Amino acid sequence: MSIESSVGKAFAPGHITGFFEIHDDPDPRRKGSTGCGVVIDGGIAAIVTPGEEKTEISLDGVSVNADTTRSLIEQIVDLPVHVECTSSIPIGCGFGASAAGALSTAYALNDAFSLGLTSNQLVEAVHIAEVSNGSGMGDVEAQYFGGVPIRKVPGCPPYGVLDRVPSPSFEVHCIVLGELSTGSVLNDGGFMREINSAGRSALRSLLSRPTIANFMELSKQFTLKCGLASDRVIDAIEAVGAAGGMASQAMLGETVFACSDGSVKEDVLEALSTFAEVTTYNVTSCYQHPG
Incomplete structure (x- = not known):
């Protein structure tokens, strides 16, 4: 598939945290939270296509800055892209929307440009973007794990450890x-x-x-x-x-x-x-x- 015709699509679910503890660390891969929550079937879908002069991100048809998603993009591709996100969860209300937007974009980028990254590598990139922007500390791992995830050790794979209820x-x-x-x-x-x-x-x-x-x-x-x-x-x-x-x-x-x-x-x-x-x-x- 040529770059000009590349299209990537992906979906990431929302995550509602019930309780948590923050763990700081100079290594962003080990920084994060422990706790428990539920992963729901509502979330954010992303469609990624090659951009023109600069990266553009929209959410439900409205142009947004989306710092976490933008940071994720800069980590794994070095060209402008167009990201079109649609949400079935509220934004800024405790549903892990920033993580879901970045995670769905990561999978869509991997699909669109045949990056050859594994799921753990994608989760690591999104986790770093999340903690670096202060938009979340453990949603990404939970969304990736699914069900009722218990975050026992903070951080992204291979450092974080999760279990389920x-x-x-x-x-x-x-x-x-x-x-x-x-x-x-x-x-x-x-x-x-x-x-x-x-x-x-x-x-x-x-x-x-x-x-x-x-x-x-x-x-x-x-x-x-x-x-x-x-x-x-x-x-x-x-x-x-x-x-x-x-x-x-x-x-x-x-x-x-x-x-x-x-x-x-x-x-x-x-x-x-x-x-x-x-x-x-x-x-x-x-x-x-x-x-």
Whole structure:
């Protein structure tokens, strides 16, 4: 395939973090976070074609700077490209959109220009772009791993170590109540001390009992301990609990995510809908109940 006719397409899923701990390191490949979250079937799709004079990136038809994606592009190609992204997740609300945009672009670039890079090499490039721009610390690895990933050791492959909470496929119901800047939180020393202490404790507790119910409970405890939740977020979490479901705040975003068993699903949806429009995503893993 000639460069002039090259087209690459790829999709990367969103990731909702329930709790985390930041780990700093002078090596960006080892820098990152530990914690746990869920990978959803909504995300960002990218179409890559050769550019003209300079690299151009659009999101849902609007030109954007997309610093993380731009940094990723500069790492793996040395020519201008045109990147057209479309999103099925909210931006800037705790769904790992910056990582999903860069990861889908990386795979699309590899496809379009036959770069011959492996998945681990692509994930490494996106991870470096993420931590260098302060837009995220562990979403990339989680999105690559899928399911309900537990980030046990920070960093990209081969340094990072991940496991999963075993679970059949289930639904996650989300409401977005506003935006929360990842950078503003990660740069606040007071917040980070609280976050790291709470995140470390939550990870230990999850590894001793790796279930979805425990993950949701630990995520809620983490949210309340860290003081990042607005009154409205707390009200929504409590309303879901009163309806028989489990809810917490997406990290980092003014977003509430909830799950429930079938018997109380409608009650949970009704509780969430009093705060904002509800969007439901699927979380899929290889584990399934027999039968």
